[in-house]
Amino acid sequence: MSPPQPDRRRQEKLTAFIKAEAAAQGFDLCRITHAGSIPEATARLDTFLADGHHGTMGWMEETRDRRGSPTALWPEARSVVMFGLNYGPDEDPRALQAKPSQGAISVYARNRDYHDVIKGRLKEIATRFAARAGEDVKVFVDTAPVMEKPLAEAAGLGWQGKHTNLLSRSHGSWLFLGSLFTTADLILDAPEVDHCGSCRACLDACPTNAFPAPYRLDARRCISYLTIEHKGPIDPDLRPLIGNRIYGCDDCLAACPWNKFAVSASEMKLKARDDLKEPSLAFLLGLDDAAFRSFFSGSPVKRIGRDRFIRNVLMAAGNSADPKLIAPCLALAGDASPMVRGMAIWALKQLMQAEEFERFATSAQGEHDPEVLDEWRLAGAL
Known part of the structure; x- marks a missing residue:
C-alpha cells in the first residue's frame, strides 16, 4: 500500500x-x-x-x-x-x-x-x-x-x-x-x-x-x-x-x-543605537572590562570580550593617523592582556614619530610574553 x-x-x-x-x-x-x-x-x-x-x-x-x-x-x-x-x-x-x-x-x-x-x-x-x-x-x-x-x-x-x-x-x-x-x-x-x-x-x-x-x-x-x-x-x-x-x-x-x-x-x-553608529575611538580605548560590558550590554559585540574588542580598536587607532590617540594607546601598552599590549605596540608604531617610538621601545626590556615580543620584533625594536 x-x-x-x-x-x-x-x-x-x-x-x-x-x-x-x-x-x-x-x-x-x-x-x-x-x-x-x-x-x-x-x-x-x-x-x-x-x-x-x-x-x-x-x-x-x-x-x-x-x-x-x-x-x-x-x-x-x-x-x-x-x-x-x-x-x-x-x-x-x-x-x-x-x-x-x-x-x-x-x-x-x-x-x-x-x-x-x-x-x-x-x-x-x-x-x-x-x-x-x-x-x-x-x-x-x-x-x-x-x-x-x-x-x-x-x-x-x-x-x-x-x-x-x-x-x-x-x-x-x-x-x-x-x-x-x-x-x-x-x-x-x-x-x-x-x-x-x-x-x-x-x-x-x-x-x-x-x-x-x-x-x-x-x-x-x-x-x-x-x-x-x-x-x-x-x-x-x-x-x-x-x-x-x-x-x-x-x-x-x-x-x-x-x-x-x-x-x-x-x-x-x-x-x-545612536551611540553605536560612530563611536569615538578615544572613548572606546578607555573601556575596562566592566565598562565594556556595561556599554555593550545586550549587543552582540559583548560576546567577543573586552580584550579582543580593544585589540580591534587599537588596530583602528593605528590606522587613524590621529596623534590624539597616542596617549590612550600608551596607557594600553601596559595592559594585563598580552593581546592588548601587542596591538598597542603596533598602533603606537604607526602613530608615533620615529624618535618618540624609539624612546617608548625601551619598555620592551620588561616583556616576556612571546606574542608581545613578536610585535616588538615586527616594530623593529628587538
Missing part, C-alpha cells in the same frame, strides 16, 4: 496560519521549503572546509555531518519555515570610512543581539503553531548547525549572491534569518534564482580581497571573521586594510545594487 497523502486543506490552513503569525511578529518575509531541499549543500561545505577557508572556526568541521542537512540534525523534520527580518541601515555604512577617528561597527550589531530578538519571536510563533497543528517544532537562529542561507534560497527568500550572503529582490543584502523546523507537511514555496548577472560590485568592494572567486569566501581574509571570530593576533599585512572597522564589515553588503529595494514595512525593525 502507498503511504497516506497529506491532507491538502489542512496543509493550506497551517501554511496560512504560520505566515500570518510571521507577519504579526514583524517578519518581512516567510517562505517554506522541504527538509531535504539542499542536497548540494554538503559538497559545497566540504570544499570550503578542504580549502581551509573556515580559518580557526573548528566548530564548522565538528558539526559538518549535522550542518549539511536538516534531516541529519532532526530526522523527523518534514518542512522548514524560513523567516527574514530586514535590518537595512538608513545610510551607507561605508561613509564612516571617511572618519578614521571613529569606529565602524557592523550595522547588524548596532542594537540588541538579533539572535535573542529573533529567537524570542520564533518561540512565540512555534508555541502557537504547535498548539494549532499538533506537530513538533524546533526553532534555530544561527547558533545551531543549520545552513540558513541555502535553506532560505530553497524557500524563495532570496539567493546567495557572489559575496555568499543572502540577497533579496525586496530587501537587498540586509536580512536577518531564522528557521522553524516542523514535522508538519506544509505548502512549499518555489526557490529563488540567481539575479546577480555580471555584476561584481560586492567582490570589488572587499578591502582585503577575501573572495578568491565569485560565490566563494576565504574567511581568513574577511574582516568580519578577523574582528569577531579570530582570537589571536591579526596578520600584519591585513591590518592597514581593515581601517577603522572594529567589529565586522559591511562593505560587500553595502555595495550591492539590490539594496535600493531594502525597505521594511515593519514597525518592529531594529533601529541602531
